Amino acid sequence: MSIDNQTSEFTPRQNAVLAEALRLLVEGGDKAVTTAGLARAANCSKESLYKWFGDRDGLLSAMISYQASKVRTFERPGERLTVASLTEHLDVFARDLLEVLAGDVSLALNRLAIGQSSRDGSKLGTLLLERGRRQIDRRARALLDAGQRDGLLRFGDGEDAYRTLYGLIVSDLHVRMLLGEAPQTHKFGARATKAVSAFLALYGTDRVLAGLDGASRSGSPTNNIHHN
Numbered sequence: 001m002s003i004d005n006q007t008s009e010f011t012p013r014q015n016a017v018l019a020e021a022l023r024l025l026v027e028g029g030d031k032a033v034t035t036a037g038l039a040r041a042a043n044c045s046k047e048s049l050y051k052w053f054g055d056r057d058g059l060l061s062a063m064i065s066y067q068a069s070k071v072r073t074f075e076r077p078g079e080r081l082t083v084a085s086l087t088e089h090l091d092v093f094a095r096d097l098l099e100v101l102a103g104d105v106s107l108a109l110n111r112l113a114i115g116q117s118s119r120d121g122s123k124l125g126t127l128l129l130e131r132g133r134r135q136i137d138r139r140a141r142a143l144l145d146a147g148q149r150d151g152l153l154r155f156g157d158g159e160d161a162y163r164t165l166y167g168l169i170v171s172d173l174h175v176r177m178l179l180g181e182a183p184q185t186h187k188f189g190a191r192a193t194k195a196v197s198a199f200l201a202l203y204g205t206d207r208v209l210a211g212l213d214g215a216s217r218s219g220s221p222t223n224n225i226h227h228n
Contacts, residue, residue: 010066014052017042018066021059026108030124033059057123064131067105071096073139081150083211087196089143094169094192097136101174102183110178137162153203161203168195 010018020042024032035056039046053059073093081089100106109132113125141162147153155161169192177183200208 009069010052010062013044014062015066017044017049017052018063021063022067022105025063025112026104029108030112033063035059057127060124061127061131064109064127065135067100067109068132068135070100071136071139073136073143079146081146081152083152083208086143086147086150086152086208087200087211090165090196090199091192093140093143094195095188097166097169098173098188098192099185101170102177102185102188107177110174114178137166140165152205152208154205155203164202165195165199168198 017038021033021038024037024041033056035046035049038059039049049059053062071093073089079085109124109128113128116124141158144153144155144158144161144165148155148158153161173183197212200212204212
C-alpha cells in the first residue's frame with residue numbers, strides 16, 4: 001500500500017517558487033528573502049509574487065504552509081481503515097514529521113522565530129504555529145478520529161491522544177537539533193516504528209493489540225511502507 005503526497009494548496013509553479021524562497025532563507029536568513037531577490041532567483045516577476053502571495057507576511061505564511069504540507073497524513077473521506085492501513089498511515093506521518101523537523105528549512109525557520117520572539121510584534125512564531133504546527137496537528141487528528149470511528153483506537157480526549165503520539169515520535173529530539181545536535185536520520189525509520197507501536201499499545205482496541213501481538217510473535221512488521 002502506498003500513500004499519496006499531501007495535496008498542495010499551491011500550483012506546481014508556486015511550489016517551485018516557495019522552495020526557492022526557503023532555500024534563500026536557509027542560506028541567508030530572513031533578510032535574504034526579498035521580493036526582488038526571490039523574483040530573480042525563481043525567474044518570475046514581482047507582480048506574480050504579489051498576485052500569488054500578497055505582502056511579505058503572506059509569502060512567509062505560504063512558505064510555512066508549503067513546508068508543513070511535506071508531512072503527509074490521512075485525508076481520504078470514506079476510506080475505512082484496517083489495522084494495517086492505520087499502522088501505515090501513522091508510520092508515514094511519524095517518518096515525515098521527523099524528516100521535516102530535522103531538515104535545514106524547518107530548523108532555520110524555528111531558530112529565526114526563536115531569535116525574534118523577544119521583539120514586539122514579531123509574527124514569524126505565530127505564523128509557524130498557525131500555518132505550520134496546527135496545520136499538521138489538524139490533519140493528524142483527523143487520522144486519529146478516523147481510527148476511533150472505525151473501531152481501531154479508543155480514547156476519551158483526542159487532543160491528549162495526539163499529544164501522546166507527537167511526544168512519542170519527537171520527544172526532546174527537536175530541541176536537541178535546534179541546539180545544534182546533528183540529526184541521525186538513518187535512525188528515523190526505527191524511531192517512527194517504535195513510536196507508532198507504543199502509541200497503538202496505549203490506544204489500540206483489542207483488534208489492534210491482537211495484530212501487534214501477532215506481528216511480535218512472527219518477528220515481522222505490521223505493514224509495508226512505500227514512499228512515493
